[in-house]
Amino acid sequence: MRCPYCNYPKSSVLESRDSEDNQVTRRRRKCAKCKKRFTTYERVEIIDLKVVKKDGSKEEFNRQKMRKGIHIACEKRNIPEEEVERLVEDIELRLLNRKSTEVSSSDIGRMILTRLKKLDAVAYLRFASVFLEFDNVEEFRKQLQEFA
Numbered sequence: 001m002r003c004p005y006c007n008y009p010k011s012s013v014l015e016s017r018d019s020e021d022n023q024v025t026r027r028r029r030k031c032a033k034c035k036k037r038f039t040t041y042e043r044v045e046i047i048d049l050k051v052v053k054k055d056g057s058k059e060e061f062n063r064q065k066m067r068k069g070i071h072i073a074c075e076k077r078n079i080p081e082e083e084v085e086r087l088v089e090d091i092e093l094r095l096l097n098r099k100s101t102e103v104s105s106s107d108i109g110r111m112i113l114t115r116l117k118k119l120d121a122v123a124y125l126r127f128a129s130v131f132l133e134f135d136n137v138e139e140f141r142k143q144l145q146e147f148a
């Protein structure tokens with residue numbers, strides 16, 4: 001949860017309290033950087049999103065799996081951790097805001113690629129080669145040329 005004053009991503013919890021019906025947890029937080037205090041409200045949300053894979057099988061959306069894929073692509077590229085996290089959050093929010101409860105793995109891949117392309121060319125190509133599974137070498141070469 002980012003600090004609303006300085007946008008720093010880390011804060012400590014000073015106090016947690018559940019609402020009477022136990023549906024909401026209120027937390028008093030203190031920003032680790034600017035030390036200002038703010039309150040967050042946490043509620044249960046059922047994430048009902050299934051990923052349809054290339055072979056037609058379905059699996060529950062797995063945030064960690066997506067995060068890991070993006071992190072591997074960004075390895076040793078001097079991309080700030082915050083940028084990578086923001087990318088993950090951005091895609092996740094988009095997925096959760098969809099009306100459909102199913103999304104194809106290739107759609108997710110494309111969403112990630114669109115963002116990686118703006119972020120870092122090498123990370124983009126790494127991700128593309130693994131997740132898009134280019135049908136042939138020619139296709140991959142075309143993508144490479146965009147950065148030449």
Ligand SMILES: [Zn+2]
Pocket residue numbers: 003004005006007008031032033034035036
């Ligand atoms: Zn702050």
